[in-house]
Amino acid sequence: MIFNLGQSINQPIKLPQKFDVELYIKREDKIHKHISGNKYRKLKYNLQEADKLGYTTLLTFGGAFSNHIAAVAFAGQKFGFKTIGIIRGEELEDKINDNATLQFAKVNGMHFKFVSRSDYREKNSDGFLQQLQKEFGKFYCVPEGGTNALAVKGCEEILSDSDTMFDYICCAVGTGGTISGLINSAKLHQQILGFPALKGDFLSSNISKFVTRSNWKLITNFHFGGYAKINVELIEFINQFKHMQDIPLDPVYTGKLMFGVYKLIEDGFFPKRSKILVIHTGGLQGIAGMNKRLKQKKLPLIK
Numbered sequence: 574m575i576f577n578l579g580q581s582i583n584q585p586i587k588l589p590q591k592f593d594v595e596l597y598i599k600r601e602d603k604i605h606k607h608i609s610g611n612k613y614r615k616l617k618y619n620l621q622e623a624d625k626l627g628y629t630t631l632l633t634f635g636g637a638f639s640n641h642i643a644a645v646a647f648a649g650q651k652f653g654f655k656t657i658g659i660i661r662g663e664e665l666e667d668k669i670n671d672n673a674t675l676q677f678a679k680v681n682g683m684h685f686k687f688v689s690r691s692d693y694r695e696k697n698s699d700g701f702l703q704q705l706q707k708e709f710g711k712f713y714c715v716p717e718g719g720t721n722a723l724a725v726k727g728c729e730e731i732l733s734d735s736d737t738m739f740d741y742i743c744c745a746v747g748t749g750g751t752i753s754g755l756i757n758s759a760k761l762h763q764q765i766l767g768f769p770a771l772k773g774d775f776l777s778s779n780i781s782k783f784v785t786r787s788n789w790k791l792i793t794n795f796h797f798g799g800y801a802k803i804n805v806e807l808i809e810f811i812n813q814f815k816h817m818q819d820i821p822l823d824p825v826y827t828g829k830l831m832f833g834v835y836k837l838i839e840d841g842f843f844p845k846r847s848k849i850l851v852i853h854t855g856g857l858q859g860i861a862g863m864n865k866r867l868k869q870k871k872l873p874l875i876k
């Protein structure tokens with residue numbers, strides 16, 4: 574199975590001159606129009622493994638706006654796997670057509686099973702997996718968010734040789750797979766900063782499972798209240814950033830990341846003339862779903 578992702582380009586970000594740092598963004602979002610760059614990288618070696626072991630079906634888990642669900646559906650379609658998505662929230666069953674993410678997954682052939690929030694919490698238990706096996710037969714199980722050792726291996730391919738010029742590498746953190754790959758492939762003179770998109774003390778220990786180095790740190794005060802929680806200040810930042818730089822950010826991960834990086838720059842966190850690389854991990858497919866929610870709440874939309 575041939576599954577090769579090229580290197581994405583680093584694009585400079587224009588900053589006011591008073592900030593004496595250089596800021597670049599790696600456009601992993603350009604890997605695919607609908608698929609988060611990092612989710613695709615996380616799938617690469619998992620799909621090769623599934624193929625090698627003779628599996629024809631992938632099964633995974635996610636919420637209604639999950640970038641991972643969209644990525645698995647698309648990759649399955651592209652590389653000839655059947656896909657099954659275990660989706661959190663029974664109430665969504667009748668609302669597939671109102672939900673851009675689920676609709677995209679469905680069009681790409683994903684079969685859904687909707688489960689209650691309490692059942693969803695049991696997703697890693699042996700009993701639940703056995704029940705799924707009874708229902709669906711043999712499948713290759715991709716964990717929620719896609720993070721495992723093979724996913725980390727895929728994320729080790731995000732950085733290229735020329736990225737050794739950067740002093741700092743910044744990325745959004747969900748389950749910690751992406752940052753683990755970056756930590757493993759960065760040089761020891763580089764500092765990797767992770768910006769969690771959710772509240773969670775478990776993240777550091779998750780990351781420690783996959784890395785042995787210590788040149789990384791989590792910046793934990795830019796989650797905006799939790800996963801997929803946003804406010805008007807963040808929406809305005811995302812819209813302003815797009816207007817100024819012509820680069821879209823997503824509201825769940827990369828918007829919070831860039832907001833945090835700007836704040837750190839303003840606060841003088843980075844030494845003068847630091848070279849900073851921000852990883853744009855994608856996630857743009859989630860904007861449509863978020864805007865639907867914002868509209869209901871009569872909040873400004875993401876442009």
Ligand SMILES: *Cc1c(COP(=O)(O)O)cnc(C)c1O
Pocket residue numbers: 609611612640641718720745746747748749750751752823826827854855856857
């Ligand atoms: C899933 C996701 C992340 C988080 O990646 P992890 O490997 O789970 O930490 C970051 N950005 C985007 C756009 C994502 O979809």
